[in-house]
Every structure is written in C-alpha cells, then in structure tokens.
Amino acid sequence: MILIKIDALTTTELQYIAQQEGMENWESLERDELIEALEDLYDEQEFEDRPDRDSKVNRNRFCNSLTDFRGKDDIQLELPGVEELPAVYAETSIHLLLRDPYWAYAFWSISPIDRSRIEEEGGIKDLLLRVSMRRSAADDEFFDISVGFDDTDWNINLPEMGCEYSVSLCKMDHEGGLEELCESKTVRTPKCYWTDHLDQLREEPALFKLYFSSLVTKGGIIVDNPTVQEIAASLSSVARS
Amino acid sequence: MAKNRLSLILHAHLPFVRHIEYPRFLEEDWLYESLSETYLPMLRMLRRLRSEGYCFRLTFSMSPTLCAMLADPALQERFIKYLELHKDLGEKEMERCSKEQLECMPLAKMYYDLTLKNLSDFCDLYHNNVLEGFRDLEDSGHIDLITTAATHAYLPLYCDYPTAIKAQVEVAVQSHIRHFKKSPKGFWLPECGYFPGLEEYLRKQEIDWFQVSAHSMLVASEPVRMGDYAPVRCPDGVAAFPRDYHLTSLVWSNTEGYPCDGNYREFYRDIGYDLPMEYIRPYIHEPEVRVFTGYKYWAITGPTNEKRLYRPELAAGKVQEHADNFLYRIRMKNSALDRSLRDGAPFYTLGFDAELFGHWWFEGIDWLEAVIRRASDADDLFLTTPSDYLATFPELQTVQPGYSSWGQGGYSSVWLDGSNAWIYRHIHKAIERMEELAVRFPEQQSLKQRFLNQASREVLLSMASDWPFILHNKTSVGYADKRLRDHLRNFNLVYENMCKNAVNTEWLVKAEKRDNIFPDMDYNIFNPSYNGGQE
Numbered sequence: 124m125i126l127i128k129i130d131a132l133t134t135t136e137l138q139y140i141a142q143q144e145g146m147e148n149w150e151s152l153e154r155d156e157l158i159e160a161l162e163d164l165y166d167e168q169e170f171e172d173r174p175d176r177d178s179k180v181n182r183n184r185f186c187n188s189l190t191d192f193r194g195k196d197d198i199q200l201e202l203p204g205v206e207e208l209p210a211v212y213a214e215t216s217i218h219l220l221l222r223d224p225y226w227a228y229a230f231w232s233i234s235p236i237d238r239s240r241i242e243e244e245g246g247i248k249d250l251l252l253r254v255s256m257r258r259s260a261a262d263d264e265f266f267d268i269s270v271g272f273d274d275t276d277w278n279i280n281l282p283e284m285g286c287e288y289s290v291s292l293c294k295m296d297h298e299g300g301l302e303e304l305c306e307s308k309t310v311r312t313p314k315c316y317w318t319d320h321l322d323q324l325r326e327e328p329a330l331f332k333l334y335f336s337s338l339v340t341k342g343g344i345i346v347d348n349p350t351v352q353e354i355a356a357s358l359s360s361v362a363r364s
Numbered sequence: 365m366a367k368n369r370l371s372l373i374l375h376a377h378l379p380f381v382r383h384i385e386y387p388r389f390l391e392e393d394w395l396y397e398s399l400s401e402t403y404l405p406m407l408r409m410l411r412r413l414r415s416e417g418y419c420f421r422l423t424f425s426m427s428p429t430l431c432a433m434l435a436d437p438a439l440q441e442r443f444i445k446y447l448e449l450h451k452d453l454g455e456k457e458m459e460r461c462s463k464e465q466l467e468c469m470p471l472a473k474m475y476y477d478l479t480l481k482n483l484s485d486f487c488d489l490y491h492n493n494v495l496e497g498f499r500d501l502e503d504s505g506h507i508d509l510i511t512t513a514a515t516h517a518y519l520p521l522y523c524d525y526p527t528a529i530k531a532q533v534e535v536a537v538q539s540h541i542r543h544f545k546k547s548p549k550g551f552w553l554p555e556c557g558y559f560p561g562l563e564e565y566l567r568k569q570e571i572d573w574f575q576v577s578a579h580s581m582l583v584a585s586e587p588v589r590m591g592d593y594a595p596v597r598c599p600d601g602v603a604a605f606p607r608d609y610h611l612t613s614l615v616w617s618n619t620e621g622y623p624c625d626g627n628y629r630e631f632y633r634d635i636g637y638d639l640p641m642e643y644i645r646p647y648i649h650e651p652e653v654r655v656f657t658g659y660k661y662w663a664i665t666g667p668t669n670e671k672r673l674y675r676p677e678l679a680a681g682k683v684q685e686h687a688d689n690f691l692y693r694i695r696m697k698n699s700a701l702d703r704s705l706r707d708g709a710p711f712y713t714l715g716f717d718a719e720l721f722g723h724w725w726f727e728g729i730d731w732l733e734a735v736i737r738r739a740s741d742a743d744d745l746f747l748t749t750p751s752d753y754l755a756t757f758p759e760l761q762t763v764q765p766g767y768s769s770w771g772q773g774g775y776s777s778v779w780l781d782g783s784n785a786w787i788y789r790h791i792h793k794a795i796e797r798m799e800e801l802a803v804r805f806p807e808q809q810s811l812k813q814r815f816l817n818q819a820s821r822e823v824l825l826s827m828a829s830d831w832p833f834i835l836h837n838k839t840s841v842g843y844a845d846k847r848l849r850d851h852l853r854n855f856n857l858v859y860e861n862m863c864k865n866a867v868n869t870e871w872l873v874k875a876e877k878r879d880n881i882f883p884d885m886d887y888n889i890f891n892p893s894y895n896g897g898q899e
Contacts (some may be wrong), residue, residue, distance in 0.1 A: 134669050136637060154669055202878070204871045205853040212793050220521055220788060223775035224767075230789050276785065285585075308524050313560075313767040315583045333704040334582050336697065337592035337606075340613040342620045348579045348774030 137161065211275055217252075217292045219307035224284045224350065227310060230276040231292050237304060241294060247272065249295040253303070254279055257287040267293075284350075285314030315350050321357055331358070367746045368698050369711045369753065370739065371605070372732075373575060375552050376403065376718040377427035377516055379830035379847075380881050384438045390649050391843055395433050396446040397656065399494065402722040402729075403434075404482045407490075407497040409733045414506055418740045421749045423508045424498060424718070425552035427516055428539035429828070431495060432881045435543060440492040447483045450658060453647045454479055457635070457659055460643075467673055468661045474676065475659050495543055502544065508749045510550035511540040514882070517827035518779045520559040520767065521788065527802075528795045529565050531824060531889045535882055537569045542884065549751045550574065554829045555779070556607065556715070556770035563602040571602060573750045575715050576765045578609035579774055583766035590761070593701065593710035595750065597760040604765045605713040605750050611697070612714050614690055615731075622686040623725035626664045627678045630671055631724055633662040660726075683727050687734035691745060711753055784832035787848055791826050794855045795890075798823045801862055802891035815867045816887035818875050819858035823890075825879060826851035851879075 137157040141149035144164055152160060217231035229252060233241075241247055250270050257263040270277060281288055291306040317324060317334070324331050335355070338346045345355055378398060383389035413420060433439050454476030461469040490496045501507045513519060514535035522528045533551070540548045549572045553562070556577040566574060573595065581588040581596070588596060592606040615621050636648055636657040648655050662671035663679075694712065701710055721728030739745045771778035780788070801816060808816055826848055834844035854875055861868050888894045 133633065133637065136632070202850075202854060202857075202871050202874050204868050205850070205857050208790055208849055208852055208856070211789070218524075218788070218792060220776075220780055220785075221767075222777050222780045223773060226777075228780055228785050228788075230785070232789075276789075313583060314585045315766060316585055316587055317582060320587075329704040332701070333591040333593070336701065336704075337578055337608045337610050338582065339610055340617055340620055341610070341693070342617075344613075344617075344620075346579050346609045346774065347772055348583070348768075350583045351579045351774070354582070 215292075215305050217290060217305045217307045219279075219288065219290050219310050221310040221312065222278075224312045224315075225281055227279045227281055227288060227290075228276065229279055229290050229307065231305065232275060233292075233304065245297060247294045248297045248299075250274075251293050251295065252277060252279070253291045253293050255289050255291070256281075256283065257309075258283070258285070281312055284312050284318070287311050315354075317354055318350065321354065324354070325358055367709060368694050368744055369709065369746050369748055370694065371423065371711065371713045371748055371750055371753065373423040373425060373510075373552070373713065373715040373750075374406075374718040374721070375425040375427075375512070375715060376430055377425070377512065377554075378430050378433065379828050380429040380432060380515065380825060380879070382433060382436065382439060382878070382880070384442070385878070388442075388649060390653065390655065391840065392439070392442065393446075393655060395430075395439065396443050397658070398719050398723055399434075399443055399486070400447065400450070400479070400482050401658065401726075402719050403494050403497075404485050405478070405722050405729050406718070406732075407494060407501070408481070408485065409729050410501055410506060411497070413733065413736055414501070414504060418736060420506060420736045420740060420747045421508070421752060422506070422736075422747065423510060423550065423749045423751075425510045425512050425550070426495075426498065426540070426543070427512045427552075428514050428536050429516060429881065431539060431543045434495050435493055436880075437492070444483070444487065444492070447479055447486070449647060450479045451476065451483065453657060453659065465661075471661050471674060471676075472659065479658075499544055502546075508550065508751050509540070509544050509546070509548065510552060511536045511548040512552035513554050514539065515824045515828040516554045516830060517824075518555050518557045518769070518776070518829035518832070519553065519562055520557045520769070520776050521779060522795070522827065523559050523561070525792065525795045526565075527799055527890050527892050528823070528827065529562070530568075531820070532827065533565045533569050533571075534889060535824065535885070537571075538884055539882065552715075555833075556580075556768065557776070557779075557829075558604075558765055558769070559767050560764050563598040563604070564600050567600045567602050572754055573603040573605060575605045575607055575713060575750075577768045577770040577774065578607050578612075580604070580765035580768040581606050583768060583774075584763060585766065586763050588761065588763055590705060590708075590710070593705060593712070594708070594757075595711070595713075595753065595760055596763045596765065598764055599762060603750070603754055603760060605711075606765070607715045607770070608712045611690075611694065611712055612716070614693060615714075615725075615728075616716060616720065622682075622690075622731065623720075623728065624664065625682050625686070626666050626672075627675070627682045628664050629660055629674045629679065629726040630662045630664045631660065631726070633660055633671055635659045635661070679727050680730065683730045683734055687731055687738055690731075690735060691738055691742070695744065713750065778836050779829060779832040781836055783838070784835040787826075787832060787835075790848075790852045791823075794823050794826060794852055794859075797859045798855070798887070798890045799892060801859065802887055802889075802894070805862060806888060806891060811867045811869065811872070812862075813887070814876065815858055815862070815872055817885045818872060818879070819855050819862075820885050820887040820890060821879050821882055822851045822855040822858070822875070825881070826855070854879075 134154045138149050141157055211232035213234050215234045215237045220228045222228055250272050252268040252270055253265050255265045287309045289307050289309045292304045294302050345352055378394050381391045457472040461472045502509050513532040517532050519529055551566050551571045551574045553574050558576050578592055581592050592608055595603045595605040597603050634656045637654050647657050661674055663674045665671045721732055739747045768774055831844040831848045834840050857871055
C-alpha cells in the first residue's frame with residue numbers, strides 16, 4: 124500500500140521504465156505520450172491478469188520501479204546443495220484457493236505413476252474439472268470444465284455467493300467412463316447480508332449513511348470492492364428509475 | 365460535549381532483507397530509508413510531545429521481521445555506514461550548491477542536519493537499537509505496541525493450513541515478547557487480510573483485538589448496528605476494529621489525499637537520479653545503479669516535468685491547514701452521523717503504513733504532530749487506542765466480519781493473480797512437508813534440531829505477503845522471485861536430506877548465518893498435535 128503518482132516521475136525516469144518494458148520507440152516519445160503509452164501497456168497487462176474486471180490501470184504499480192534490480196539474476200549467492208524447484212510435485216492432487224467471491228484458482232498435478240496407468244489403460248478422451256457447488260445439504264449441483272492433459276492450473280468462475288465449492292480432477296476414457304483422480308478441499312464463498320436486503324438500505328437513509336459514509340472518499344470514490352460497488356450500483360439504478 | 369474518539373494505528377513493517385555477504389545491498393536500503401526518514405524522526409517527534417506534557421495514545425504495529433532487522437548488530441553497523449555516507453554526500457552537496465545551485469543550499473543543509481541528528485539519536489540515544497525508543501514510549505503510556513504475523517503472511521490464502529497460521533501467530537507473539545518484554549494485546553492482520561475463523565488463532569495467543577478493512581462490515585453475513593463506527597466482537601470473543609476508509613483516504617489517497625498538495629516535497633525527484641553519474645557514483649549502488657539518496661529539492665508542483673523549488677515554510681503552512689482540515693472533517697462527520705448511530709458516539713479507527721509518514725510523505729510526521737497537539741488541546745476529540753476502548757466499552761455486538769482485505773478489489777486478488785499464483789503450489793507443498801517432518805522427527809536434538817528449525821524459518825520466510833505483492837506490482841520482481849525460490853529450495857534441501865536421514869552441515873551453517881531470524885524457533889510448532897508443552 125504505497126502512495127505514488129506516475130505524473131511525478133521525470134521524463135528520464137519515464138524513458139527508463141519504457142525502455143525496461145521493451146518499448147521500441149521510447150526515445151521519440153514526448154512526456155505525455157510516454158505516460159499514455161505506459162498506462163496503456165499496464166492497462167493491457169492488468170486486463171490479461173484479471174480478465175474478469177473492467178480494470179483501469181492502478182498507478183501504484185509504478186512504485187519502486189526505479190530501484191528495481193531488473194536483468195540481474197545473480198543477486199544472491201547460492202547456498203551449497205540447493206536444486207531448482209520442480210514444475211510440479213510427484214503426486215496426484217488438486218487444490219482450490221478462493222480469490223474473491225466470484226473467482227477461485229485451482230492447481231493440480233498428476234503423478235508419474237497415474238500418468239503411466241492412464242496411458243496403459245488406453246489414454247483419455249478428455250480431462251476435466253468437475254466443480255461442485257453446494258447451496259445447502261439438499262441443494263447441490265456441478266459443472267464441468269474441459270482442460271488439457273498438460274494443463275496444471277485454472278481460474279474458475281464461481282456463479283453464486285454463499286455456496287460451498289470443491290473441484291475434482293476427472294478423466295473421461297474413450298467409452299465415456301468417468302474416473303475421479305483427486306478432489307480438492309471445500310471453499311466457502313462469503314454471503315453478504317445486504318445484497319439480499321437492498322430494500323432496507325433504500326428505505327432507511329440513516330442506515331444507508333451509516334454504512335456508506337465510511338466507504339466513500341471526500342471526492343465520491345467508493346472503496347474498491349465489487350460487492351460494495353454492486354450494492355451501490357443497485358441502489359443508484361433504482362433511485363434513478 | 366460528545367467526544368470524537370479516534371484511534372491511529374501505524375503499521376511498521378519491512379520484509380526480512382539481510383545480505384551481509386555483500387558490502388552493500390540495494391534492497392537493504394528499504395530499511396535504512398525507513399529508519400532515517402520515518403522511525404528516527406517519528407520517535408523524535410513523539411518524545412518532544414511527551415516532554416512538553418502532551419497526552420496522546422497511538423498504536424504501533426511492529427512486524428517481527430522489522431524488529432529482527434532493527435535489533436541485528438550487523439545491520440545496525442551498516443546503517444551507521446549508510447548515515448556516514450549520506451553525511452559525506454551532504455557536505456559535498458552544500459559545497460556544490462554554494463557554487464552552482466545556490467537556491468538549493470538551505471535544503472542541502474536541512475538534509476545534512478537531519479542526517480547528523482539521526483546519527484546522534486541512533487548511536488547515542490538508542491545505542492544502535494531504535495526498539496529501545498518504542499519500548500520507552502510504551503512504558504510511559506504514550507503508545508501501545510502490537511504485533512503482526514511472523515513474516516507478514518497474507519493469511520486468507522493459508523486457511524487450509526492451520527499449523528502454518530498458528531506458527532505465524534505464535535512465533536510473532538514470541539518475537540514481540542523477546543523484543544518488548546510484554547505480550548501484545550493487538551494483532552495487525554497483514555494487508556487487513558481476514559477470513560471468518562482467523563480470530564480463533566489469535567484468541568489462543570490471548571490477543572484481544574485486530575483491525576479489518578472498512579468494507580468488512582458491509583459485506584458481513586449479518587447486519588452490523590454501528591457500521592464501521594465501533595468494533596464488533598467475533599463469536600470467540602476477539603474484537604475486530606473496522607478501518608474508516610473515508611477518513612483514511614483524506615491522508616492516503618494518491619489523487620485526493622493531503623500528501624498530493626503541490627507545496628509538499630516531491631518524493632520522486634532526487635539527486636540520485638538527477639545529477640551526473642560521475643558526481644553521484646560514490647553514493648549509489650554498483651555498477652551505476654541509481655537510487656534515492658534522500659536529497660530532494662523540488663516540490664510536487666503538479667503533473668509536470670518542470671518542478672518548483674521546495675519551500676519548507678510553504679509546506680509547513682499547508683501542514684497546519686491540513687491538520688485543521690482533518691479535525692474539521694471528523695467533527696463534521698460526527699454531526700452528520702448523529703441520527704444514524706443508535707448505540708452511542710462513534711469510534712474512528714485509522715490504519716496506515718508507518719512509512720507513509722516521513723518517507724513517502726516528507727511532511728507527514730509534522731502533520732501527525734499538529735494533529736496530536738490539536739487533539740490534546742480540544743475538548744471534543746480524544747486520541748485513544750483499541751485496547752483502551754475495550755477497557756472502557758467491553759459490551760460489543762457479537763458478529764463476524766466478512767472475508768476481506770485492504771488490497772485492490774478488497775479480497776485476495778492482489779496476492780493471487782496471474783503474476784504470483786504459481787508460488788502457492790510450492791509454499792503449500794513446503795508447509796505439508798514441514799508438517800510431515802515435524803511428525804516424523806519429533807523432539808530432535810543437536811544438528812537435526814537445528815536443521816529442522818532452519819527449515820521452519822525458510823517456510824515462514826517464503827510465506828511473506830511482500831513477495832507476491834511485489835510480483836503483482838511488477839516492481840523489484842527479480843529480487844522477490846529469487847527470494848521466494850531460494851527459501852523454497854532451501855526447504856526442499858532439508859526435506860530431501862531428512863528423508864535420507866542426513867544433515868547437510870555446510871548448507872546449515874551458511875543458511876543459519878544468512879536467514880538468522882527467530883533465534884527461538886522450534887520446528888515442533890508445525891506438528892499438528894503440538895501444544896507447546898502445555899497440558
């Protein structure tokens with residue numbers, strides 16, 4: 124959490140960053156053009172990182188770039204005997220991490236033994252992630268995501284808040300038979316009381332003020348959180364209509 | 365008259381960076397810059413107010429990694445060298461400015477004098493360890509010291525690993541007791557990262573309270589009677605204090621905040637970047653890596669390359685104006701909230717990174733001083749702490765805050781995105797394997813015990829939230845990537861050796877020397893059935 128403004132950087136510093144980012148025409152750009160080009164570049168990267176969000180470049184990302192040790196790999200001496208990290212570990216397992224109420228991240232590995240067995244058994248038609256969604260003990264459903272045999276991770280969109288999710292890595296053979304290779308632990312997406320009680324917030328101005336007066340800057344910017352912004356947008360669209 | 369109760373929490377944290385194998389190391393400057401621009405000037409300001417008889421209560425969160433570095437004799441010696449180098453630069457700058465940039469001469473003198481003060485305070489007053497200064501202010505009742513996770517791990521992403529969270533909390537509390545001789549009553553959640561249930565780990569360490577992000581109350585699964593204007597009690601009894609985003613952003617917004625004023629000093633214009641290489645070379649890093657030197661002569665001015673000369677007297681006027689405005693806005697807010705609050709007067713919790721004051725916002729410490737002076741003199745404002753609040757108002761609504769953080773998006777996406785998601789495969793595996801080692805090899809002695817203790821340190825160091833944050837922000841990516849990989853590779857070496865019933869002593873001696881944090885580390889903490897020798 125660092126305060127920073129790209130506008131504050133000198134033209135030389137902007138050129139340095141542009142050069143480090145691999146911009147070909149950095150020498151010919153004026154200051155304003157450099158700022159715009161860098162913002163575009165980071166905006167693009169932000170979008171690639173978070174396709175789910177209508178993102179605007181966050182200028183915080185420029186922090187400390189001037190003290191970046193880019194391109195110098197031997198910055199720490201190696202200790203004796205250490206080896207490179209493996210790409211994956213020799214086990215069949217899948218893990219699920221909650222990123223926010225709308226997205227989770229799954230990563231998995233298939234052990235060499237299981238890989239050999241699968242190949243010996245005639246290979247697979249499809250490898251898929253079976254995402255189980257449980258609203259209550261009597262109300263659950265699932266959906267499948269097809270993945271490649273060499274994939275090892277996936278971002279999963281979670282359709283509903285307030286549910287339990289788990290994910291299984293499954294193989295489908297050529298006859299359509301399904302085998303679960305491993306299953307993740309469960310994650311629970313949070314349930315927000317107010318998303319289901321918007322009328323109450325709408326009808327009681329004092330209640331609305333109680334919650335929102337601490338979540339908005341003096342310039343009217345609402346705290347950066349999709350749930351809060353969704354509530355605010357719902358209330359304002361009703362107010363407009 | 366109703367009191368406006370205000371709690372300021374300053375979070376002092378830096379990742380563990382210690383590379384005494386090099387004569388100078390770039391990322392160690394994070395510590396030296398924070399010491400010379402934030403911690404030493406902050407302590408000077410607080411001691412001055414205390415000596416003038418001002419009553420105030422602030423809370424400082426001191427991270428275990430920062431405390432370890434501040435108490436480290438080798439880093440203390442290197443900081444003295446850093447100050448001496450900056451003193452030399454000051455002398456050279458005063459000479460240069462007197463010849464070719466006369467208008468900057470008073471500023472060069474100002475920075476030179478600050479360096480001398482820092483040198484004197486650090487060596488003579490604190491005997492090289494500024495933790496003494498914080499202890500002293502706590503002993504006199506002016507500040508409360510609290511802790512945070514041992515290596516500042518972003519805890520929601522470890523919710524499947526209770527032993528790892530327990531280790532982060534317990535090692536932090538042990539570290540705090542070692543440095544400050546007291547148990548901490550509060551716990552700063554790194555990045556305000558909270559998931560329901562986290563409080564249970566805190567309760568086991570007798571922590572009374574923690575802070576959460578502003579929206580954690582709105583996104584909770586039950587309505588919260590006082591919104592963000594009072595703490596709540598989690599079902600297990602630990603209190604959660606929501607941060608007031610509106611008041612915080614008066615200071616901490618990079619578009620609207622006070623530090624954006626054009627009269628304040630520009631952080632990013634520094635002679636380390638502006639002066640010719642042949643002049644500045646002795647004061648930057650090899651081989652010709654330009655860095656901040658702290659000698660900065662220009663005001664923010666505006667979105668332009670043509671900066672005005674920094675004028676401290678204009679900035680000082682703005683400091684007073686902004687302190688007045690801050691208190692005015694609190695009073696206005698209190699009046700506006702009057703009809704919304706059914707359960708009494710509001711309690712405002714504001715949390716900041718300590719380095720904002722002095723380091724990023726040069727005048728920030730003066731602003732804080734002005735706020736404290738005004739609040740002490742006012743009869744409707746009261747600077748207090750969460751611990752004091754709980755002592756006065758023990759009856760709180762019982763409710764669980766919602767899953768949240770203070771990062772972009774308000775959940776975990778800063779620490780889990782396309783740039784850094786790969787790390788969790790390895791860190792989670794290291795935690796699982798560390799648990800396995802602790803179960804398979806309990807209560808070891810001598811070399812194996814040291815070997816396993818070092819493995820625990822490496823796991824904890826890999827969990828720091830700083831590394832995925834840096835990867836996300838695309839700043840010192842090379843360094844963060846290397847640190848993460850090194851800790852994990854170090855851990856894997858121990859795991860593989862222990863599986864062969866071997867100890868790599870050459871590695872152990874070097875690793876203990878390099879990553880010497882947490883001298884009391886006990887690897888048994890990673891055993892899921894370990895209870896620390898308690899019945």
